[in-house]
Amino acid sequence: MGTPEQRTTVTRLAGMNPEQVDMRTLVIIGSSTTRVVRRGDGTAVLTLRHHG
Numbered sequence: 001m002g003t004p005e006q007r008t009t010v011t012r013l014a015g016m017n018p019e020q021v022d023m024r025t026l027v028i029i030g031s032s033t034t035r036v037v038r039r040g041d042g043t044a045v046l047t048l049r050h051h052g
Helices: none
Strands: 034-039 042-047
Touching: none
Parallel strands: none
Antiparallel strands: 034 042
16 A cells, blocks of 8 residues: 555664655654564564563
8 A cells, every 4th residue: 555656664763864754754763672574575673572
C-alpha cells in the first residue's frame, strides 16, 4: 500500500539525512536492544522486550 513515491529507509539516527525528512515522514527510533536483520528479500527491525 502507499504511493509510488513511498519508501522505507533503515539507518542509525546519526546517519540520517535531514534533507530526506518532511512533514509526511515517520521516524521510528529504537532502543539499545534494537537489531536489524535480513529476512527474505527485505530487512526487519526488531526490538526485544525483557519482562522481569
